[in-house]
Amino acid sequence: MIDIPVLIVGGGPSGLMLANELGARQTPCLLVDAKPSTAFNPQANATQARTMEHYRRHGFAHEIRARGLPSDHPTDIAYFTRLCTYELARLSLPTAAQAVSNIRNMSGSWSAAELPHRISQKYVEPVMRRHAEKWPGVDIRFGWTLTRFQDQGTHVEAWIQPTGGSQPEVMVRARHLVGADGPRSGVRHQLGIGYEGATGMKRGYMGGQMFAVYFRSPEVYARIPHGRAWMYVAVNAERRALLASVDGVSEFAFHAAIHEGERAEEWTAADARRIVHQVMGCEIDMEVLSVQTWTAGHALVAQSLARGRVFLIGDAAHLFTPTGGLGYNTGVEDAVNLGWKLAALHHGQAPEALLGTYASERKPIAQRNTGYSRQFADSVGLLPATELLEQDSPAGEAERARASEHLNAHVRLEFNIPGVTFGGRYDGSPVIVSDGTTPPADHPNVYQPTATPGGRPPHAWLADGQSLFDRLGLGWSLLVLSPPEGPHGSGDYEVTALQAAAASRGVALQVVRLSEPGLLALYEAPLTLIRPDHIVAWRGQHANDATAVIDQVLGWQL
Numbered sequence: 100m101i102d103i104p105v106l107i108v109g110g111g112p113s114g115l116m117l118a119n120e121l122g123a124r125q126t127p128c129l130l131v132d133a134k135p136s137t138a139f140n141p142q143a144n145a146t147q148a149r150t151m152e153h154y155r156r157h158g159f160a161h162e163i164r165a166r167g168l169p170s171d172h173p174t175d176i177a178y179f180t181r182l183c184t185y186e187l188a189r190l191s192l193p194t195a196a197q198a199v200s201n202i203r204n205m206s207g208s209w210s211a212a213e214l215p216h217r218i219s220q221k222y223v224e225p226v227m228r229r230h231a232e233k234w235p236g237v238d239i240r241f242g243w244t245l246t247r248f249q250d251q252g253t254h255v256e257a258w259i260q261p262t263g264g265s266q267p268e269v270m271v272r273a274r275h276l277v278g279a280d281g282p283r284s285g286v287r288h289q290l291g292i293g294y295e296g297a298t299g300m301k302r303g304y305m306g307g308q309m310f311a312v313y314f315r316s317p318e319v320y321a322r323i324p325h326g327r328a329w330m331y332v333a334v335n336a337e338r339r340a341l342l343a344s345v346d347g348v349s350e351f352a353f354h355a356a357i358h359e360g361e362r363a364e365e366w367t368a369a370d371a372r373r374i375v376h377q378v379m380g381c382e383i384d385m386e387v388l389s390v391q392t393w394t395a396g397h398a399l400v401a402q403s404l405a406r407g408r409v410f411l412i413g414d415a416a417h418l419f420t421p422t423g424g425l426g427y428n429t430g431v432e433d434a435v436n437l438g439w440k441l442a443a444l445h446h447g448q449a450p451e452a453l454l455g456t457y458a459s460e461r462k463p464i465a466q467r468n469t470g471y472s473r474q475f476a477d478s479v480g481l482l483p484a485t486e487l488l489e490q491d492s493p494a495g496e497a498e499r500a501r502a503s504e505h506l507n508a509h510v511r512l513e514f515n516i517p518g519v520t521f522g523g524r525y526d527g528s529p530v531i532v533s534d535g536t537t538p539p540a541d542h543p544n545v546y547q548p549t550a551t552p553g554g555r556p557p558h559a560w561l562a563d564g565q566s567l568f569d570r571l572g573l574g575w576s577l578l579v580l581s582p583p584e585g586p587h588g589s590g591d592y593e594v595t596a597l598q599a600a601a602a603s604r605g606v607a608l609q610v611v612r613l614s615e616p617g618l619l620a621l622y623e624a625p626l627t628l629i630r631p632d633h634i635v636a637w638r639g640q641h642a643n644d645a646t647a648v649i650d651q652v653l654g655w656q657l
């Protein structure tokens with residue numbers, strides 16, 4: 100029998116991120132995944148900026164950015180009738196190398212430590228796995244399947260077995276079980292929790308069955324007579340599809356809409372070539388690496404993200420249509436939210452009740468983000484793609500101009516989303532101490548930095564070139580801000596009181612004193628308490644009752 104504080108079922112990005120969050124906080128966990136190793140297929144191909152900031156918090160954002168596309172590969176998103184014919188619209192975005200330097204000079208909505216990175220999930224997962232495995236208490240077992248479990252009230256009993264079922268089961272006794280087991284989550288099913296929301300939405304693109312092809316062809320770039328992009332989207336009456344570069348050289352992920360009456364589940368590599376050629380509008384030599392079908396058109400969230408000692412994260416908790424690239428990113432943030440809470444409980448810093456805030460904080464975010472993905476899918480997928488679009492005539496030209504106008508607006512709606520990535524908030528959470536201020540309105544394309552408790556702390560680059568977030572690290576931080584010309588060490592009484600209150604709960608509160616110009620105005624208060632998941636929990640001029648503040652944010656008042 101294995102006795103472990105946390106059993107994680109599923110080694111996709113959500114489960115692997117949770118293993119990192121727990122390992123970094125000396126909270127032992129066992130992760131099992133039925134597959135022999137991390138994902139082979141490219142799957143998600145966009146890592147959002149907030150996710151990159153979380154990877155940076157763990158010290159591996161630079162490793163992620165070094166993978167995927169070569170550092171000088173454009174990350175443009177471009178729209179065509181067919182990839183080898185008319186270009187309709189384009190959003191030019193920086194290369195990975197430019198992203199690292201550009202972000203230092205960006206402000207407003209893009210005031211951040213990291214920009215997004217265009218990288219296939221298949222490259223992200225091995226980095227996450229390697230970093231999780233370096234922690235002594237983390238045991239990662241690919242090739243192991245969870246067969247069943249029982250919540251016993253005081254603990255969970257679960258049975259795992261080497262995948263295939265020919266070897267005996269092993270019993271795991273865990274304090275908590277986390278289902279990070281993807282869209283078909285057996286954990287969610289065993290709990291009897293269904294998805295709610297919208298499903299089965301029909302659109303010309305990103306609504307209905309899709310055919311995914313992962314292929315290798317060194318010819319693609321040479322054959323497309325347009326500027327290089329990271330994602331190529333085809334809009335024509337015959338077949339709508341996208342092609343995303345996986346390695347920037349010869350590997351591509353391709354997703355095409357399947358039409359009524361087509362039996363794509365029976366399609367072979369030869370069919371894959373036929374469909375790719377149709378969408379490209381020209382022939383290429385290609386080696387098919389894998390084909391599969393999947394369904395777009397979901398905007399689903401589990402009825403409940405937790406029951407008893409069992410939690411759901413990632414696709415097990417919500418199912419997206421990939422527009423906006425939010426499924427995997429929302430899963431990573433679930434893990435970030437749950438990770439520090441499980442660790443706080445393990446170390447006796449917080450009561451069991453703190454874990455209840457996982458579902459109450461994350462379910463509204465899952466609803467918000469699935470809603471945004473649905474809005475993006477409607478914007479692109481309901482655009483009528485007529486035969487006129489490809490006609491070499493004045494009427495065809497006019498049709499292309501109309502489509503260009505729409506797609507040029509759409510691409511900025513879907514792919515310039517600082518508001519979605521930085522603007523998720525936990526207002527109203529019982530472990531957030533409201534100061535009565537109202538945060539800016541939620542908008543997918545605009546993020547207005549604010550230290551109003553409940554959201555991401557505003558970012559700033561410091562005089563020594565470091566990111567403010569690098570000073571915060573993995574634990575609780577108290578940001579103490581003073582004006583550049585003012586006395587240093589302001590707020591000493593409160594700092595000592597808050598540190599003492601935190602220490603009485605076993606929390607080492609890190610004090611970060613800064614006097615950079617503009618910081619105090621940005622945070623609008625000299626004291627800001629920041630959670631381990633980089634969320635403002637409290638801010639103020641004074642902490643008159645430091646114990647009450649600390650006890651509320653750790654869940655002792657629940």
Ligand SMILES: Cc1cc2nc3c(=O)[nH]c(=O)nc-3n(C[C@H](O)[C@H](O)[C@H](O)COP(=O)(O)OP(=O)(O)OC[C@H]3O[C@@H](n4cnc5c(N)ncnc54)[C@H](O)[C@@H]3O)c2cc1C
Nearest residue numbers: 109111112113133143144245280281413414424425426427
């Ligand atoms: C074609 C495609 C394109 C996509 N594009 C994007 C995109 O651009 N951006 C984006 O954000 N998202 C995208 N997604 C979605 C993204 O891939 C998922 O949101 C992401 O993989 C979810 O991660 P996860 O860790 O929650 O689940 P998964 O990655 O599904 O991992 C779940 C794991 O659980 C394991 N498992 C299941 N049952 C058991 C069991 N009983 N015992 C042990 N292990 C088990 C599975 O083997 C699997 O490895 C795309 C998905 C697809 C299919």
